[in-house]
Amino acid sequence: MPTLGFLKKKKTKEHDPNSPTSPTDSSPVTPTSAGGHKSSLTSSSANTLSSTNSSSKGGETMLASHTTSQLTSAPRSGGQDPLNDGSLLSQAEPQTNGSSVRPVSTISTATSSQTAASRTTKGKYSLTDFTLKRTLGTGSFGRVHLVQSNHNQRFYAVKVLKKAQVVKMKQVEHTNDERRMLQKVKHAFLVTLWGTFQDSKNLYMVMDFVEGGELFSLLRKSQVSQLDYFEYYYQSYTLIEYLYSRQEKRFPNPVAKFYAAEVTLALDYLHAQGIIYRDLKPENLLLDRHGHLKITDFGFAKEVPDITWTLCGTPDYLAPEVVASKGYNKSVDWWSLGILIFEMLCGFTPFWDGGSPMKIYENILRGKVKYPPYIHPDAQDLLQRLITPDLTKRLGNLHGGSKDVMNHAWFAEVTWDRLAKKDIDAPYVPPVQGGVGDASQFDKYPEETEKYGEKAPDPYVIWLLRTTQLLTLRQTRLSLQGLLNFNKSDEATTPSSMHAVCIPNDGWKEQRDYDESMEVE
Numbered sequence: 001m002p003t004l005g006f007l008k009k010k011k012t013k014e015h016d017p018n019s020p021t022s023p024t025d026s027s028p029v030t031p032t033s034a035g036g037h038k039s040s041l042t043s044s045s046a047n048t049l050s051s052t053n054s055s056s057k058g059g060e061t062m063l064a065s066h067t068t069s070q071l072t073s074a075p076r077s078g079g080q081d082p083l084n085d086g087s088l089l090s091q092a093e094p095q096t097n098g099s100s101v102r103p104v105s106t107i108s109t110a111t112s113s114q115t116a117a118s119r120t121t122k123g124k125y126s127l128t129d130f131t132l133k134r135t136l137g138t139g140s141f142g143r144v145h146l147v148q149s150n151h152n153q154r155f156y157a158v159k160v161l162k163k164a165q166v167v168k169m170k171q172v173e174h175t176n177d178e179r180r181m182l183q184k185v186k187h188a189f190l191v192t193l194w195g196t197f198q199d200s201k202n203l204y205m206v207m208d209f210v211e212g213g214e215l216f217s218l219l220r221k222s223q224v225s226q227l228d229y230f231e232y233y234y235q236s237y238t239l240i241e242y243l244y245s246r247q248e249k250r251f252p253n254p255v256a257k258f259y260a261a262e263v264t265l266a267l268d269y270l271h272a273q274g275i276i277y278r279d280l281k282p283e284n285l286l287l288d289r290h291g292h293l294k295i296t297d298f299g300f301a302k303e304v305p306d307i308t309w310t311l312c313g314t315p316d317y318l319a320p321e322v323v324a325s326k327g328y329n330k331s332v333d334w335w336s337l338g339i340l341i342f343e344m345l346c347g348f349t350p351f352w353d354g355g356s357p358m359k360i361y362e363n364i365l366r367g368k369v370k371y372p373p374y375i376h377p378d379a380q381d382l383l384q385r386l387i388t389p390d391l392t393k394r395l396g397n398l399h400g401g402s403k404d405v406m407n408h409a410w411f412a413e414v415t416w417d418r419l420a421k422k423d424i425d426a427p428y429v430p431p432v433q434g435g436v437g438d439a440s441q442f443d444k445y446p447e448e449t450e451k452y453g454e455k456a457p458d459p460y461v462i463w464l465l466r467t468t469q470l471l472t473l474r475q476t477r478l479s480l481q482g483l484l485n486f487n488k489s490d491e492a493t494t495p496s497s498m499h500a501v502c503i504p505n506d507g508w509k510e511q512r513d514y515d516e517s518m519e520v521e
């Protein structure tokens with residue numbers, strides 16, 4: 001039987017016209033890597049682009065398009081990604097030159113070279129360790145803030161979840177899963193969770209601040225460059241199709257391929273850990289300062305050994321087996337990868353229908369996808385094998401697992417082991433100044449008016465009694481007091497939702513590698 005569902009909205013708004021990538025924006029600073037590496041992507045091909053691989057006109061962003069050789073070779077000249085502390089990529093293999101295409105089964109991918117490390121949890125973080133800055137994004141249960149550590153002055157992102165909202169939406173289990181899953185994973189293309197803590201009203205998750213903004217914003221701003229036009233032209237794409245692509249705000253084939261390949265590696269890793277992600281969409285894909293992806297929002301991620309039934313995700317991206325309330329497994333992520341690739345290549349999702357979720361579900365169950373003529377034949381072939389309701393045919397769900405996806409012809413030129421080490425230059429380097437809390441790539445939001453960290457009885461702690469943890473007399477008194485003071489009209493106090501509530505206090509006092517973690521650069 002399907003478990004109670006919770007569905008998220010897909011963003012529809014166009015990018016903020018006051019976006020910092022508009023021509024009036026102060027000039028971006030090109031980040032240089034720790035090893036002194038300077039991106040070589042633009043030199044050979046994208047001569048229409050600025051020194052950061054990107055330029056903007058009227059809020060639209062030019063994207064450098066990878067050529068085949070760029071996806072296969074472009075070795076970095078050593079040095080670590082300054083965004084990471086090296087531990088994320090610590091098992092980097094010796095680099096080799098050349099661009100030969102090898103079957104994935106013979107190469108070492110992120111999955112084999114990165115294992116989940118054990119975490120130390122010393123429970124030291126609290127709100128007073130950070131200075132809160134602006135809001136980076138808002139979500140269903142709260143918001144994500146840019147913060148600065150009062151200890152090392154570095155910048156992080158803190159996701160604040162309002163307990164009342166989590167409880168009201170019956171998402172306690174998913175919220176606890178989010179913390180557990182993020183705490184478990186460690187991968188170059190997944191956001192790092194450094195620690196969690198809570199006060200009476202909120203839960204807090206301290207993460208990497210991923211500076212480059214959402215892939216969603218880039219997609220909505222994107223405009224294929226002159227270079228792409230010529231590339232398309234010589235591949236016999238017509239001018240009409242080129243103009244259409246501009247209108248649709250879509251990525252050129254090689255750009256979509258680059259991001260799809262990084263997502264594929266992340267899914268490969270997550271599935272190897274027994275985790276389904278379940279919320280793949282451009283809004284949850286952030287760009288680091290070098291333009292590499294970081295998947296954020298593990299709100300629906302779940303450790304599933306075989307099958308599960310929960311109805312969750314975002315309508316446009318739901319697999320038919322989820323819509324039909326059948327049991328499902330990791331195969332849903334491969335379906336969503338297909339939807340993501342489609343959206344990147346076309347600028348819209350294949351089952352979109354005037355924004356009505358019911359219509360979208362009908363379309364998903366009908367399963368008819370119209371592929372625009374400009375989609376590369378290899379891409380279309382991959383999409384047809386991913387966006388198929390037949391689980392015995394869906395790529396990723398077959399005997400070869402994720403390797404079947406990686407070995408598909410559309411990814412033929414991808415050198416996966418290099419990609420896993422971020423050894424392939426990204427097609428777009430966000431114009432951000434690294435390490436200084438530059439949040440210019442994020443939309444502006446009205447700020448939170450409620451103060452965080454207020455000392456008050458915790459109305460939720462009472463439910464700790466339902467866990468194995470024993471409360472002290474004082475805690476029990478405080479929590480009973482909190483419960484009495486709690487707004488009775490709130491759904492949280494109704495008996496049915498009380499069953500859903502269980503926010504384990506100890507679980508929200510964890511942190512990773514305290515001593516080193518805050519010194520990531």
Ligand SMILES: Nc1ncnc2c1ncn2[C@@H]1O[C@H](COP(=O)(O)OP(=O)(O)OP(=O)(O)O)[C@@H](O)[C@H]1O
Pocket residue numbers: 008136137138139140141142143144157159191207208209210211214283284286296297298299442
């Ligand atoms: N680590 C991060 N660094 C920078 N920005 C972030 C980070 N994590 C999240 N954000 C921003 O905050 C937004 C909301 O975050 P997130 O998706 O995790 O919240 P949510 O409550 O689960 O949202 P939703 O309900 O819409 O899925 C993201 O879309 C992104 O713009």
